[in-house]
Amino acid sequence: EDQVTQSPEALRLQEGESSSLNCSYTVSGLRGLFWYRQDPGKGPEFLFTLYSAGEEKEKERLKATLTKKESFLHITAPKPEDSATYLCAVQAMGAQKLVFGQGTRLTINP
């Protein structure tokens, strides 16, 4: 069964304090790994798709990396507006559904 585990569950940082969020996964053939940002009561907002080990993608203060077992979302010099829940999801080969992790609730204090 495909599974995604994210850590930590919650993370509180000071503005400008860089850190990384972890996403460990097991999947029967990876079609893609996705990162989303979700604000309370809103729909998940797409950030990145990673397809193969070694791939990296960047957007503003965020950088996502992928290995065969896990993905990291690095956040550099975060700002309060980066506060949100970050969701990791995997899609298996031949499947359409996304299997999500429980998310990391990130809080950036000014």
Add this chain to the structure above:
Amino acid sequence: AAGVIQSPRHLIKEKRETATLKCYPIPRHDTVYWYQQGPGQDPQFLISFYEKMQSDKGSIPDRFSAQQFSDYHSELNMSSLELGDSALYFCASSSTQAGDTQYFGPGTRLTVL
């Protein structure tokens, strides 16, 4: 850029009533997905449609049904509602021509009393 549209945004129903949620995908997207997110939980996949045919199925209760219409919009029909059905329901859409990334709508918050 156009996004996924969901209606209604909020819905309050009594136990044993029925509800219909609507989803309008991003223009030219051919696949629609439905997810359920309970309080404090991650989104759980319910069902998906590609070119109006059911393409994948998750943990969708038998009380729920869905379809995709010729204009690509989709409806999720929920009958005999239970208290446990209270959740956020998200629709997402994707294009097989553009990489299959799923883009989510703002959700419908269903409250069953």
